[in-house]
Amino acid sequence: DGGDVVLQTSGSGKSQIYLISPKYQFIANGLYQGPLGINFGANYVMRQGYGQPWFQSRVSTGDPLGRKTLLIAKDVGGDRLPTVHSFDIRVEKAFTIDRMHVYVDLDVFNLGNAATVLGKQYDHRFPRTSPTGFGRTTEIMNPRIARLGVRLTF
Numbered sequence: 001d002g003g004d005v006v007l008q009t010s011g012s013g014k015s016q017i018y019l020i021s022p023k024y025q026f027i028a029n030g031l032y033q034g035p036l037g038i039n040f041g042a043n044y045v046m047r048q049g050y051g052q053p054w055f056q057s058r059v060s061t062g063d064p065l066g067r068k069t070l071l072i073a074k075d076v077g078g079d080r081l082p083t084v085h086s087f088d089i090r091v092e093k094a095f096t097i098d099r100m101h102v103y104v105d106l107d108v109f110n111l112g113n114a115a116t117v118l119g120k121q122y123d124h125r126f127p128r129t130s131p132t133g134f135g136r137t138t139e140i141m142n143p144r145i146a147r148l149g150v151r152l153t154f
Contacts, residue, residue, distance in 0.1 A: 020051025020076050041090035049081030049116075056124040072124060081118065086141065087111045100154040106146065113144040 025047035032040045054073040061068050073079060092105035119139035126133045 020053060020080075022048035022050065023077075024048050037094040039090070039092040039094070041092070043086075043088040045084065045086045047084050049083055050118070051077045052079045052081060052120065052122060054079070054122050054124065058125060081120070082116050084116050084118070084141070085112070085114055100152060103149075103151040103153075105149045105151070107149070109145045109147070110141060111144060114141055115143070116141045 025045070027043070027045050029043040030041065034040060052073065053071060053076045055069055055071050057069045058067040059070050086109075088107065088109045089111055090105055090107045092103055095102040095104070117137050117140055119137070121132050121134055121136050121138055124134050128134050128136075130136075132138060
């Protein structure tokens with residue numbers, strides 16, 4: 001449709017990551033304040049997978065300014081990674097000691113332990129046989145992680 005924009009990401013500590021934004025995203029979250037100071041929270045995210053901008057770097061074009069990177073994808077927004085689904089939960093208990101409030105919480109991220117592919121090697125210049133070769137997975141979602149926390153307010 002010609003509406004896809006390819007942007008190189010920056011500031012994440014990663015390099016050569018190109019982002020073709022999803023066309024849809026759905027986020028739902030909620031909190032239930034239960035009895036005895038126990039709170040239950042949940043967060044669900046679903047978004048379309050990023051587009052896959054297949055390209056070849058360092059192509060000799062005869063340009064006096066040097067080699068170029070050429071896009072080899074026919075439709076950068078048409079070939080996408082799988083849809084991302086992530087479900088996170090929280091259980092929190094609140095205590096009051098004099099004027100101080102203590103919150104003990106347990107968060108579980110990626111409860112379903114999805115291992116959705118988030119990135120691949122899009123540069124055709126890398127041989128398929130190498131560990132990071134063309135078309136190979138370079139990033140997946142973080143695994144299920146549990147975090148126990150304590151907050152104090154006064």
